[in-house]
Amino acid sequence: MLGILGGTSFKNSDALQQGETIGIATQYGTVTLFKSERVAFISRHGLDGLTPPHQVNHAAHFAAFKEVGVTRVLGFGSCGSLKPDLPPGTLVMPNDYFSPFRVVTLNDVKIEYTVPGLDMSWRGKVMTALQQAGLNPVDDGVYVETLGPRFETPAEVRWLATVGDVVGMTCAAEATIAKEIGLPYCILNMIDNYANGLSVEPLTGDSFHEQVKTNLGRIEKALQVIVEKT
Numbered sequence: 001m002l003g004i005l006g007g008t009s010f011k012n013s014d015a016l017q018q019g020e021t022i023g024i025a026t027q028y029g030t031v032t033l034f035k036s037e038r039v040a041f042i043s044r045h046g047l048d049g050l051t052p053p054h055q056v057n058h059a060a061h062f063a064a065f066k067e068v069g070v071t072r073v074l075g076f077g078s079c080g081s082l083k084p085d086l087p088p089g090t091l092v093m094p095n096d097y098f099s100p101f102r103v104v105t106l107n108d109v110k111i112e113y114t115v116p117g118l119d120m121s122w123r124g125k126v127m128t129a130l131q132q133a134g135l136n137p138v139d140d141g142v143y144v145e146t147l148g149p150r151f152e153t154p155a156e157v158r159w160l161a162t163v164g165d166v167v168g169m170t171c172a173a174e175a176t177i178a179k180e181i182g183l184p185y186c187i188l189n190m191i192d193n194y195a196n197g198l199s200v201e202p203l204t205g206d207s208f209h210e211q212v213k214t215n216l217g218r219i220e221k222a223l224q225v226i227v228e229k230t
Contacts, residue, residue, distance in 0.1 A: 002227065003070035003183070004041045005061065005174060007049070007078065013220050015227040016041050026063035033064055039227055040068050044075075044170060053148035053169035058177045059106055065183060072122050072184040074226060075175070076219065078212060079168040080151070080195040082144065082161040089215055091137035091222065092189045093127055094118070098163050099145035099172035106180045116176055119184035126186055129229035135222055141165035143187055145172035154197025167195055188226075190219045 010016060019036030034041040042061050045051045065073060081087065095118065107114075130137055144164035146152055152160065152167060160167055171187045178185030192212045196203045 001068065001070045002039050002230065003065040003073035004039060004076065004223070005044050005073065006041065006076035006223070007043065007045065010041060010043070010076070010220070010223060013223055015039070015224045024064040024067050026060050026067060028060035028063050029057050031057070031060050031064035033068070035068055040065060040070050056170055056173070058104060058173050062177050062181045062183060066181060070183065073178055074126060075171045075185065075187045076223065077168050077171040077187060077189050078192045079143070079166040079189040080193045081191045081198065082157060082167055082195050083165055084198065086138065086165060086191055088191050088193055089218070090191045091135060091218070092141050092166055092191060093123060093137045093139060094141045094143040094166065094187050094189065095120070095123070097143040097145065097172040097175055099176070102145065102147060102173060104173040104176050106177065114180050116179055118175055118186045122184040123186035125230050126188065126226060129225055130222060132229070133221070133225040135218070135225065137188065143168060143171055143189065145169060151196050151203060157195040157197050166191060188222060190215050
């Protein structure tokens, strides 16, 4: 079974219509998810979309996936571009992430070291499916995670651009928890804005949400391809 983490807009996608919405109780909290025969979908910010990035219960999400039989997970994430040559509207599949500032772990009561990273085999299958569908994401890049919920300052953006290509607030934490719980995980990012200070147009919350709406059709096509082809 395929696990999908994404935004609230996905709940109306044609790819997620044949199933039911259920509550799953885990040791980390209760999660509401959509489940069909082949797909389990969790809206990472809640069904109402109001859970801020720093309060997302990643542990409960992945425990719920395990409970319903998910075998691999794809995280769809909106992000900001740290590079002028990666404009809004670009799909990116990062191959690494940078998130040294945030402690997200299942190992709170004993020491268990894990080696972080995305699942390259699973990532390759997703990339192939998207390329065959003509979507052609950028096949490279480092995802940088900040704490949110605010955007980064221009000074922070200049610094983060020395190590990364896109910046978001959730996908690196998901990758860490996925590795600890033993589920293959990879990221597909849609660039919805230039990071703060990178464009001559000022970054605002309204401009960000407008670009998200503009990019929605392409990201929903990607969802459809992944559900059908992987």
